[in-house]
Amino acid sequence: MTRVLFIGQTPETVDFSDPALPPGFDAEKIRAGIAIGMSKLRERGWQADECMISPDDAGRATLEKQLASTNYDCVVIGGGMRLPPKGLVMFEIVVNLVHKAAPGAAIAFNTRPEDTAEAAARWVRG
Template identity: 70%
Template sequence: MSSRPRNKIFWFYGNLSRSGRRLSPCGRREIMTRILFIGQKPETVDYSDPALPPGFDAEKIAAGIAVAVADIEARGWQGDTCMIAPDETAGPAIERQLSGTHYDCVVIGGGLRIPPRSLGLFEIVINAVHKGAPGAAIAFNTRPEDTAEAAARQLARSGRP
């Protein structure tokens, strides 16, 4: 459970419309910036790949993802994660995540685009995002911890909060 006060959590979640937009005290919808972070499931990464930074392992990536989510929330944004396996389920998993939810920015993890042998998976990810969220800004992180920074860069360029 988060260290946030319980009443703040209740206020936040108790004041969401069905679409996930926050409601003002008067009941009007306020636009909430939504971020989707797409990455590879840490347990499916080949850590022996020399293209990956040395010292990466599943625990470090999982901890970095937790930092990313906390940083996104600290900026007042709503963040979701979509961790995919490097197989035929990747594209459909992203499409399911994107269906029915509007995202202002989609951040694609470095582990999906940096290793040369991940090129095919990276193309699947890009095409699924293009299809499922054509109006979303697309950002790229260099490690899980800089996910919010990557989103902020692209949101600022596109004139979004």
């Protein structure tokens, strides 16, 4: 069975005042979008895991633990991890952790939480 991991920033830790973020975003809207994205992954018959992390060492540890728990065919890194410029270092940490801990997994990027399945589908078949 195809196994996909979605990595995103815990919505409650997002600085919604950052002008780099789309206006009108809030934690509730992000969580709703993630739920849709995860549902679409499962509709494809894939095992879908979600790993929401804080932008700090605790988030890094959470991701390391998740990546060590199983082998993934694809890891989708959410837009909230890479869009705000002040989050660049955390984004680099995430990409490097995935590269090291899941070397056989494709890495994909969504444009919004709802298109996570489409991002994964570019790299996995099944």
